Amino acid sequence: MLLNFRDGTVAAPHDEMPPGVTLGQQRQARVDVFTPFLFQQAAFPVTSTNTSNTTSSDGNRRRRLGVLIGGSGLIGGTLVHYFKTKTPDEIEIRAPSSKKLSIRISEDIRTYLMRVKPDFVINTSMAALDSDAQLAFEVNYLGAVNLARACCAMQIPYIHMSSASTLPCGENLTEDDHLPLSSELTNYAKSKLMAERTLRYMGKHKGLDFTIIRLAIVYGEHDHKIQGFHRLFFTIADESMPFLITKKGVRHSYTNANKLPYFVHHVLDHREEFSGETYHFVDPEPVPLDELILTIRSYLELKTPRELYVPYPVIRAGKYFLERLAKLLNWFGITVRLPPELMFLENFYKSQTLASDKLQESSFVDPFPDETIFTALPRLVIYYLTRWGHLNLITTFNDEVFGCNELEEDFRLRPKDLLQSIHADSTSPFPELQKVRGEPR
Numbered sequence: 001m002l003l004n005f006r007d008g009t010v011a012a013p014h015d016e017m018p019p020g021v022t023l024g025q026q027r028q029a030r031v032d033v034f035t036p037f038l039f040q041q042a043a044f045p046v047t048s049t050n051t052s053n054t055t056s057s058d059g060n061r062r063r064r065l066g067v068l069i070g071g072s073g074l075i076g077g078t079l080v081h082y083f084k085t086k087t088p089d090e091i092e093i094r095a096p097s098s099k100k101l102s103i104r105i106s107e108d109i110r111t112y113l114m115r116v117k118p119d120f121v122i123n124t125s126m127a128a129l130d131s132d133a134q135l136a137f138e139v140n141y142l143g144a145v146n147l148a149r150a151c152c153a154m155q156i157p158y159i160h161m162s163s164a165s166t167l168p169c170g171e172n173l174t175e176d177d178h179l180p181l182s183s184e185l186t187n188y189a190k191s192k193l194m195a196e197r198t199l200r201y202m203g204k205h206k207g208l209d210f211t212i213i214r215l216a217i218v219y220g221e222h223d224h225k226i227q228g229f230h231r232l233f234f235t236i237a238d239e240s241m242p243f244l245i246t247k248k249g250v251r252h253s254y255t256n257a258n259k260l261p262y263f264v265h266h267v268l269d270h271r272e273e274f275s276g277e278t279y280h281f282v283d284p285e286p287v288p289l290d291e292l293i294l295t296i297r298s299y300l301e302l303k304t305p306r307e308l309y310v311p312y313p314v315i316r317a318g319k320y321f322l323e324r325l326a327k328l329l330n331w332f333g334i335t336v337r338l339p340p341e342l343m344f345l346e347n348f349y350k351s352q353t354l355a356s357d358k359l360q361e362s363s364f365v366d367p368f369p370d371e372t373i374f375t376a377l378p379r380l381v382i383y384y385l386t387r388w389g390h391l392n393l394i395t396t397f398n399d400e401v402f403g404c405n406e407l408e409e410d411f412r413l414r415p416k417d418l419l420q421s422i423h424a425d426s427t428s429p430f431p432e433l434q435k436v437r438g439e440p441r
Helices: 023-034 074-086 106-116 133-154 186-203 229-237 260-269 288-299 313-328 341-351 359-360 375-389 397-403 408-412 413-425
Strands: 064-069 091-094 122-125 158-163 170-173 210-215 217-219 254-256 277-281 306-309 353-354
Touching: 064 074, 074 091, 074 260, 106 133, 122 133, 133 158, 133 375, 158 186, 158 260, 186 210, 210 260, 217 229, 217 375, 229 288, 229 375, 254 375, 260 277, 277 359, 288 306, 288 375, 313 341, 313 375, 408 413
Parallel strands: 064 091, 064 122, 122 158, 158 210, 170 353, 210 277, 217 254
Antiparallel strands: none
């Protein structure tokens, strides 16, 4: 299938080639147009490549400006919050929405970066796990490469978030390990792997100043989507897992979202050490999956899942049945969308642990060395049960999490009395804002 790119330099989905042009000629035309984009460095102002020593003309350290792509996700949002609260005088972060800057459109990238003139770019964006080939290619690969080409032209650092999906299953995998590139890979893994390879090629042949940070299973607050580890947590809290969907001895690596901003900040300040390198950002100790599931069960004081291990062939047959059932229900106008994490179901029965030796041997110092997914569970339980309760996704724990809320009771049972009370006591203008009403802006 020919992929059509919604990109200023690549044919749009509805663009048509002249009659008589073969499929191969169409492909080559798209490649020819794609190739020269952004390498014309005159189109961009050149800034210093050493962001650790950005100083103004008077010798003072100047405030750096960075652009972050994917600020609405867990990783991007955590980074934005960190730089906003921890480094307001040192680093300013712009996190444009996809409506303002779509990395699928090269003209958006050029226009925005020429206007903002950043000192570095961080890319945390990703297409949904179950995206089709075109979306995965445009967001995870083409968008990442176009950002890299812009950074190469501007001579500024490019920090790219990658994924353990580029790695095979196994123990103690290093940064040099990777899956072979083939058509059998999922769209997500294939696009992420291609992006890594192209960034290394650009670093070697085009002078790109980049750092690839591979993440494993990410955990942390403020994930507004139910995905990854939080999908597992949700399934347990919803009592939808009667038995253990794994086997004994399976272990995985985990990434603490709250620690990552400290590492990114350190990487930006020490480009000579981290430029052109790939790092696994994971907790030092892998986690047994069955132990994690049973610990979550214990925190939630549930009876399920019971400590009975379901063999993979049984789970695979169940997945096949659900997929066929979903298609059958579509005939009756009932849309059923299975969780995209089902594509990783086999990983519940195979270990994948990432070596963190390279990270440990670097100059980076872990800000919270004793924090693991087990020590973080208490606050994760409170945060997500509160959020899911408010969204009416899981209401089993509302009494324990919310307690007795008088206003909520009045809103549900006595709305007229509540409205009269607010009209009588809580509609006066804020006095502190009245003072500034006549002041010049």
